[in-house]
Amino acid sequence: MxxxxxxxxxxxxxxxxxxxxxxxxxxxxxxxxxxxxxxxxxxxxxxxxxxxxxxxxxxxxxxxxxKLGKGAVDSTVSHTALVEVRGVIADKEAASADNIVGSLRAAFEDENTKGVILRINSPGGSPVQSGYIYDEIKRLRGEHPDVKLYAVISDIGASGAYYIASAADEIYADKASLVGSIGVTAASFGFVGLMDKLGVDRRVYTSGEHKAFLDPFQPQKPEETQFWQGVLDTTHQQFIDSVKKGRGDRLKVAENPDLFSGLVWSGEQALKLGLIDGLGSTSYVAREVIGEKELVDYTVQDSPLxxxxxxxxxxxxxxxxxxxxxxxxxxx
The missing domain is CATH 1.20.5 (Single alpha-helices involved in coiled-coils or other helix-helix interfaces)
Known part of the structure; x- marks a missing residue:
């Protein structure tokens, strides 16, 4: 087997x-x-x-x-101090109030600074951060009356960036620079109609009648829209008052009632409207206006670390x- x-x-x-x-x-x-x-x-x-x-x-x-000190500059000769305002003006950004204010203080406090140039290339940003910088420029100018501050706009100096520039002794720009946009904006989306088509219900639980008044998934209420418009109008008026205080009689408001409407102008147009004082670059202002062509950059930079x-x-x-x-x- x-x-x-x-x-x-x-x-x-x-x-x-x-x-x-x-x-x-x-x-x-x-x-x-x-x-x-x-x-x-x-x-x-x-x-x-x-x-x-x-x-x-x-x-x-x-x-x-x-040598990681932010804004620290070793200069023992007479010079024009340069501070850059680049990009969006917002907290934690390069153009934050902390960075710009720190740079301006260092520039004004240097005994060899003959004048300060605030070179601006920014579309604007936070009204709060812009307001901080505006107030500090006014304070530093009062504390150092012999040191003039000139704002020089390169490509664009709009909205909050112009807010800052209006605190300077004088403003210069290129003939093709974009200047102005004195206004306030707040934008969002509304998805109520889309949710209705999809058959989606929005359920929001709040304590406070108007706590969710900016919710884009709920219909707008007339009283809440009016309230929010009031907030924007108040902020806009603060902007207008600051620009008027900074520019004074140089503004041609009577000739152009749209000056504070949020429109933006070329440098050549801005000169006629009194929004700027002259056409010129950073090197031009340093050489011809301040009288000291040597530039020293006080802008806060990232350290090597x-x-x-x-x-x-x-x-x-x-x-x-x-x-x-x-x-x-x-x-x-």
């Missing part, structure tokens, strides 16, 4: 089993190689990350040696994602 159940295998069957064993062995070998490569790559990334962290800590410890930290943060995040296996598809 045992002989009947233990029949000898044919040559083809033996060959097939040997092929299967060979493929399994090859598969295990390949998988082991791939796993070893992955482990090696992950540990390599890990140690590179540790190296970056070590360098970061070392720079932090020796940062005083890198800050720049390194930003690059390091992006690099470490990418390496850690790779090390933890979070690598998605990429286009090559």
């Amino acid at each position: 045992s002989d009947e159940w233990n029949l000898p295998e044919s040559g083809e069957a033996k060959q097939s089993k040997e092929d299967v064993k060979s493929w399994k062995l090859l598969e295990k070998t390949l998988l082991a190689g791939v796993q070893e490569q992955r482990r090696s790559r992950r540990w390599g990334i890990f140690f590179k990350s540790l190296t970056f962290i070590y360098l970061f800590v070392a720079l932090a410890l020796f940062s005083p040696m890198l 800050d720049r390194f930290a930003k690059k390091l943060g992006a690099s470490v995040a990418e390496d850690l994602a790779l090390w933890m296996g979070f690598q998605g598809p990429a286009l090559r």
